[in-house]
Amino acid sequence: MFNANYLIALKSIWRKETNRFLRIWVQTLVPPVITMSLYFVIFGNLIGSRIGEMNGFDYMSFIVPGLIMMSVITNSYSNVASSFFSAKFQRNVEELLVAPVPNYVIIWGYVGGGVTRGLMVGFLVTCVSLFFVDLQIFNIFVLILSVLCTSVLFSIGGLLNAIFAKTFDDISIIPTFVLTPLTYLGGVFYSISLLPDFWQAVSHFNPVFYMINAFRYGFLGIADVSLVWSFSVIGAFIVALYSLVAILLSKGIGIRS
Amino acid sequence: MHAIDLTNITKIYKGGVEALKGISLQVKEGDFYALLGPNGAGKSTTIGIISSLVNKTAGKVSVFGYDIDTQLEQAKSQIGLVPQEFNFNQFEPPLQILVNQAGYYGIKRKEALKRAEKYLKQLDLWEKRNQPSRELSGGMKRRLMIARALMHEPRLLILDEPTAGVDIEVRRSMWEFLQQINQEGVTIILTTHYLEEAEMLCRNIGIIDKGQLVENTSMKSLLSRLATETFILDVDPPTHLPSSDYFSIKQTDEVTLEIELDKTQSLNKVFTELSSQGIRVNSMRNKANRLEELFIELVEKGTKDV
Numbered sequence: 001m002f003n004a005n006y007l008i009a010l011k012s013i014w015r016k017e018t019n020r021f022l023r024i025w026v027q028t029l030v031p032p033v034i035t036m037s038l039y040f041v042i043f044g045n046l047i048g049s050r051i052g053e054m055n056g057f058d059y060m061s062f063i064v065p066g067l068i069m070m071s072v073i074t075n076s077y078s079n080v081a082s083s084f085f086s087a088k089f090q091r092n093v094e095e096l097l098v099a100p101v102p103n104y105v106i107i108w109g110y111v112g113g114g115v116t117r118g119l120m121v122g123f124l125v126t127c128v129s130l131f132f133v134d135l136q137i138f139n140i141f142v143l144i145l146s147v148l149c150t151s152v153l154f155s156i157g158g159l160l161n162a163i164f165a166k167t168f169d170d171i172s173i174i175p176t177f178v179l180t181p182l183t184y185l186g187g188v189f190y191s192i193s194l195l196p197d198f199w200q201a202v203s204h205f206n207p208v209f210y211m212i213n214a215f216r217y218g219f220l221g222i223a224d225v226s227l228v229w230s231f232s233v234i235g236a237f238i239v240a241l242y243s244l245v246a247i248l249l250s251k252g253i254g255i256r257s
Numbered sequence: 258m259h260a261i262d263l264t265n266i267t268k269i270y271k272g273g274v275e276a277l278k279g280i281s282l283q284v285k286e287g288d289f290y291a292l293l294g295p296n297g298a299g300k301s302t303t304i305g306i307i308s309s310l311v312n313k314t315a316g317k318v319s320v321f322g323y324d325i326d327t328q329l330e331q332a333k334s335q336i337g338l339v340p341q342e343f344n345f346n347q348f349e350p351p352l353q354i355l356v357n358q359a360g361y362y363g364i365k366r367k368e369a370l371k372r373a374e375k376y377l378k379q380l381d382l383w384e385k386r387n388q389p390s391r392e393l394s395g396g397m398k399r400r401l402m403i404a405r406a407l408m409h410e411p412r413l414l415i416l417d418e419p420t421a422g423v424d425i426e427v428r429r430s431m432w433e434f435l436q437q438i439n440q441e442g443v444t445i446i447l448t449t450h451y452l453e454e455a456e457m458l459c460r461n462i463g464i465i466d467k468g469q470l471v472e473n474t475s476m477k478s479l480l481s482r483l484a485t486e487t488f489i490l491d492v493d494p495p496t497h498l499p500s501s502d503y504f505s506i507k508q509t510d511e512v513t514l515e516i517e518l519d520k521t522q523s524l525n526k527v528f529t530e531l532s533s534q535g536i537r538v539n540s541m542r543n544k545a546n547r548l549e550e551l552f553i554e555l556v557e558k559g560t561k562d563v
Contacts, residue, residue: 005363012360019353091344095405098308098338099361100330257270257311 009101010109017113021079028079029121032071036125039067040132043189055191055222064129065216066188069150071125073183073208074175076118076151080110080158081171088162093255103249107159107242114155115148122147136219142227143218149234150211154179156241163245163254182208187216192224207237258321259283260335260413260444261307266316268302268468276302278468279316284446284461286321286412289439291455291476292448294465295556300448301341303465304417308338321412334362337406341417341448343398347391351382351401354390355408362409369408376404380434396427403431413444420454432458452552456480466556487544488524490514493537501530515544 021028040060048059055062087093096106129135137143157174165171186208192200203209210230217223223230248254261284268277277299284290294300305311307318309325309332318325323332345354352373359369377383380400385393390401399419406414416435420428428451435458439445449455455462455476462479464472472479494511503526505517514536516527531538 003363008363008365009361012357015360016349016353016357020348023348087346090346091340091342092346094310094338094340094344095358096361097310098333098336099358099409100333100363101361102330252312256309257305 005100006102006105009099010105010112013096013101013106013109014112014116017079017083017110018116020083021113021117028075028117029124032075032121033124033128036067036071037128040064040129044132055193055220057220057222060133061135061220062191062216063189064133064135065219066186066212068122068125068129069147069208069212069215070183070188072118072122072147072151073154073211074179075121076114077154077158077161077179078171078175079117080114080155081161081165081175082158083113084110084159084162085165085168085171088165088255089168097255103246106249107156107245110159111152111155114158115151118151118155119147122151138221139218141218142214145231146211146214146218146234149231149238150215153207153211153234153238153241156238156245160241160245160248163248165254182206185209187212187224207233210234258286259319260286260288260321261446262317262319263303263307264317266303266306266318267314268299268306268311269314276468277306277313280465280468280470282463282470282473284444286444287439287442288444288446288461289436289459290444290446291459291462292446292465293452293455293462293552294448298465299468300465301417304338304340304415304446304448308336308415309333310338334409335412337409337411337414339399339402339406339414339416339419341421343402345390345398345401345405348389350385350387351377351390351393351404352386354401355405358405359408364409372408372410373404376407380404381430396423399423400427400431403434407438411443413446414438415446417448418450419447420449420451428454464552464555472555485517485519487515487517488527489542489544490516490531490538491540492531493539495534495536497534499531499534499536501527503527503530 044060044063048063051059053059084093126135161171161174185203186206187203192203192209195203204225210225210233213223213225214227214230214234217227261282263280263282266277266280267275269275280299280303292300292303302311306313307320307325309329318332320332321335323335325332349357355373355376356366356369359372360366364372373386374383377386380403382393382397382400382404385397390398393401403416403419420431423431432454435445435447447455447459459476461475462472463470489509490513492512492514495508498508499506499514504522507515509515518524518527528538
């Protein structure tokens with residue numbers, strides 16, 4: 001049962017998490033903005049002008065939603081992964097474990113921090129993109145829902161990573177070897193209709209593809225697969241990962257001896 | 258009512274190490290209780306289980322009547338924990354650490370700020386409230402952990418070696434503070450390697466060795482088992498080492514004598530004999546190792562029994 005005390009606890013965890021990444025804004029907010037600016041300049045302006053159109057839109061307009069989503073994904077994920085692992089490493093996660101805080105409050109507190117950073121970075125990258133492209137919004141509701149769900153999903157993913165992590169290497173392995181390839185192959189830079197049939201089919205197993213698909217629809221009104229299917233996949237991943245994290249925390253795996 | 262009631266607690270870690278072998282222990286409300294034992298005896302595991310940082314293998318734990326298996330959150334609300342190692346975020350300032358901790362217990366920010374000010378002032382940390390915690394000295398960090406544990410005003414305070422690595426002046430001020438909050442009604446359980454600390458502060462004592470409780474009694478009754486007592490005498494430099502058939506005596510330095518007496522022997526006779534040998538006694542104190550003697554005796558006995 002949720003009571004007022006849990007709400008205070010939730011706000012406290014969220015505030016702590018938000019203060020953490022704001023305190024080190026040079027490490028957390030500036031780098032993704034600079035990286036994405038380079039993407040806009042190189043892929044959008046320099047190379048993009050030679051590529052021409054993609055699905056009826058100039059290349060720059062096509063890749064902007066994917067690049068915004070890419071920054072949301074990596075920042076939501078890495079915020080929770082590094083923060084929760086640091087809390088384990090410094091053992092200050094014990095502050096939460098000895099307190100009467102249910103596991104779901106801990107999960108949503110950390111996810112709240114990850115989502116806040118993800119959305120903040122996404123907003124900053126969107127602002128930068130306005131220097132390169134005349135951004136239009138086709139469906140604000142789809143746009144907000146897709147970016148929010150994606151941020152939640154990857155924040156939970158980061159938490160899952162941190163629960164299992166035993167060293168700092170463990171929290172960089174998944175982003176490097178799983179998250180980055182999935183994002184690059186999820187249709188940030190191309191429409192999957194350009195791929196041969198086999199690779200199109202393979203792309204449908206990539207959850208990031210559905211997120212970028214829905215987000216791009218919000219901006220441009222074009223989609224490679226239906227929105228219902230995209231949100232169903234995202235929802236299913238959220239439920240699955242959340243359940244896994246909740247079970248792990250209740251058993252004390254990775255946090256209690 | 259018992260502040261804590263442990264019944265047959267066992268803990269077997271992965272790999273088969275049996276850290277606790279069926280410990281049963283009660284600590285009364287309002288007590289100042291020492292939990293002693295050599296390194297690796299199971300003290301921290303016991304504390305970890307009570308504060309739910311360690312999952313027990315079997316047994317029952319209740320905190321002020323709340324069973325940790327069925328009423329975990331109520332049980333947790335009663336406990337303030339000061340762990341052995343610094344476990345706060347070293348990048349956060351003390352004020353933020355305390356306010357966050359209060360929030361986890363459902364205390365509103367306004368009230369949390371008030372309490373943080375109270376405890377930071379009481380523990381001489383107010384001036385450092387906005388400084389990153391990693392810049393605090395060892396003693397300050399220990400006091401910060403005590404302040405953090407008190408933020409939700411727990412009925413039971415558990416301190417796992419709170420004065421480790423702290424200089425004597427700070428240690429004594431911490432003792433005074435702990436005595437004060439104990440007098441205000443907070444039950445305290447303390448583990449320490451400084452047996453003098455346990456002797457000075459605690460009314461009751463439990464000794465754990467190899468995962469078993471080898472002693473659980475009052476400090477007074479434990480100390481009364483000592484057949485002899487050692488006194489340290491500060492004297493004017495003697496011209497010769499005094500001798501006596503009545504008591505054993507040794508000179509530890511130029512102006513200090515150590516004498517050992519049976520409980521039945523009289524101090525009057527000691528002074529008379531020393532005076533007759535031209536020794537002038539300027540001051541006298543107990544040698545504070547009485548508990549240490551008993552501790553070693555009990556632990557060694559346990560080793561032989563095994």
